[in-house]
Amino acid sequence: MLTQSPYILYSDGNGNIFEDTSLYATGRSAWDALPIPAEEWIELPEGGQLYELPGRRGIGINAGTEEMALCDKGWAVAAFIPPAHTGFYLAAYETLPDAPTLPLFCYTAVGWLDGKFYVPATRIEQDIRQECAGFDDKQVKQGVKDLLQAYPHNRLVKHLADNCALTYHCPAARNYFMGRWECPIPSSPACNANCVGCISFQPEEESIVSTQERLTFKPSPEEIVEYTVPHLESAPFPIVSFGQGCEGEPLLMWETIRESILEIRKHTPKGSININTNGSKPDAVRVLCKAGLNSIRVSTNSAQERWYTPYYRPNNYHFEDIVESLKIVRGFGGWTSINYFVFPGMTDSESEYEALRKLIKDTDLCMIQWRNFNIDPDWYLGKLGITDTGDRLGMAQLLELIHEEFPHLKFGYFNPPMERIKGDYARDFAH
Numbered sequence: 001m002l003t004q005s006p007y008i009l010y011s012d013g014n015g016n017i018f019e020d021t022s023l024y025a026t027g028r029s030a031w032d033a034l035p036i037p038a039e040e041w042i043e044l045p046e047g048g049q050l051y052e053l054p055g056r057r058g059i060g061i062n063a064g065t066e067e068m069a070l071c072d073k074g075w076a077v078a079a080f081i082p083p084a085h086t087g088f089y090l091a092a093y094e095t096l097p098d099a100p101t102l103p104l105f106c107y108t109a110v111g112w113l114d115g116k117f118y119v120p121a122t123r124i125e126q127d128i129r130q131e132c133a134g135f136d137d138k139q140v141k142q143g144v145k146d147l148l149q150a151y152p153h154n155r156l157v158k159h160l161a162d163n164c165a166l167t168y169h170c171p172a173a174r175n176y177f178m179g180r181w182e183c184p185i186p187s188s189p190a191c192n193a194n195c196v197g198c199i200s201f202q203p204e205e206e207s208i209v210s211t212q213e214r215l216t217f218k219p220s221p222e223e224i225v226e227y228t229v230p231h232l233e234s235a236p237f238p239i240v241s242f243g244q245g246c247e248g249e250p251l252l253m254w255e256t257i258r259e260s261i262l263e264i265r266k267h268t269p270k271g272s273i274n275i276n277t278n279g280s281k282p283d284a285v286r287v288l289c290k291a292g293l294n295s296i297r298v299s300t301n302s303a304q305e306r307w308y309t310p311y312y313r314p315n316n317y318h319f320e321d322i323v324e325s326l327k328i329v330r331g332f333g334g335w336t337s338i339n340y341f342v343f344p345g346m347t348d349s350e351s352e353y354e355a356l357r358k359l360i361k362d363t364d365l366c367m368i369q370w371r372n373f374n375i376d377p378d379w380y381l382g383k384l385g386i387t388d389t390g391d392r393l394g395m396a397q398l399l400e401l402i403h404e405e406f407p408h409l410k411f412g413y414f415n416p417p418m419e420r421i422k423g424d425y426a427r428d429f430a431h
Helices: 137-150 155-167 171-177 221-234 250-267 282-291 305-312 319-331 350-363 377-383 395-405 418-422
Strands: 007-011 017-025 027-029 032-034 041-043 049-053 056-062 068-070 075-080 085-087 093-095 111-113 116-123 182-185 239-242 272-277 295-300 335-342 367-372 410-412
Touching: 007 049, 007 056, 017 111, 085 367, 085 395, 137 155, 137 171, 155 171, 155 182, 155 221, 171 182, 182 221, 221 239, 221 250, 239 250, 250 272, 250 282, 272 282, 282 319, 295 319, 305 319, 305 377, 319 335, 319 350, 350 395
Parallel strands: 056 075, 182 239, 239 272, 272 295, 295 335, 335 367, 367 410
Antiparallel strands: 007 017, 007 075, 007 111, 017 056, 027 032, 041 116, 049 075, 056 068, 056 093, 085 116, 111 116
């Protein structure tokens, strides 16, 4: 544990990063810059990256006077923390009038001390499935070659190869081509939400661009079954997951998904069939559960409708529908997770904490995947018109309170395979 705060970092605009030993690093919670408790800093995990934040001056604490001050030596710096880690504070900075909107990544606070980078975060998940060190590019490329030869007419395998694995280096797609764990099934080119931070579609008039191209076709059940059955049969800890970031909303393709699940289960009882979704169509979820769906992960930026709706901007569905979808899956004995976008200052506000407690109780939720929110903080708060989030607990205390009140509720970052759903999950993935 650190005995003092790390020093603030700044960038010279040419890709070089320096520390300023006259200022300690601070963290951002909603709109506010705050000192970060020494015990909440950890070393930047392997796979973490540093970002320059153009048009922004970092906010630090003067090492002599202990007053807040701007670092005017260069641009502010933030960290991307790799999957399996949840950040407690955003990078704190003052935005200049001509600053560009930041692209869709997470911007965690970062500092420097004794030759190491530090971030305020925790490892929320012990699963190693997206560790940088676990990927072998040669093996991925060989897997791409082999599977494209095995399924020469399968548009989904080609999409996962050319777009997801080779262009965007998607960890889930790369794992599929390495023959292991969770296999993605992009299913829908269309969506029934207009999320502010959508990573696969942004209107031309927006000041940011989407980080990846969206799926452009509707896959057939035959294409889905052709490559997922062998994966379920042969991969260790196998999962197949409908719904990925590179597409629209999979529940709009529920008939195709239902047919696929029924056909998959004719060929193999192995593994888990999951859907990552906005949970907008409870009736479709019920049909999929009857067909054999094992688990659902519903994405949300908030447990409160007042913050959910202006972010998701849903078409023909409401926040209550996502709650109903979670209840339906539990009613069938399935596993339920929320893909919970963590935004320090909002996620740990007292009003959000109370709403989250209610959601957990009302739905008998199995798991929270505490995901770092990939979005420009100023842009997000501005789009939702949020000026004050009220009293806040702090992310570390929020995690502690939820864990204490709901000891059965699993914390993590990834969809668990059937072996862990049925087995001793807590031992493998201790909180």
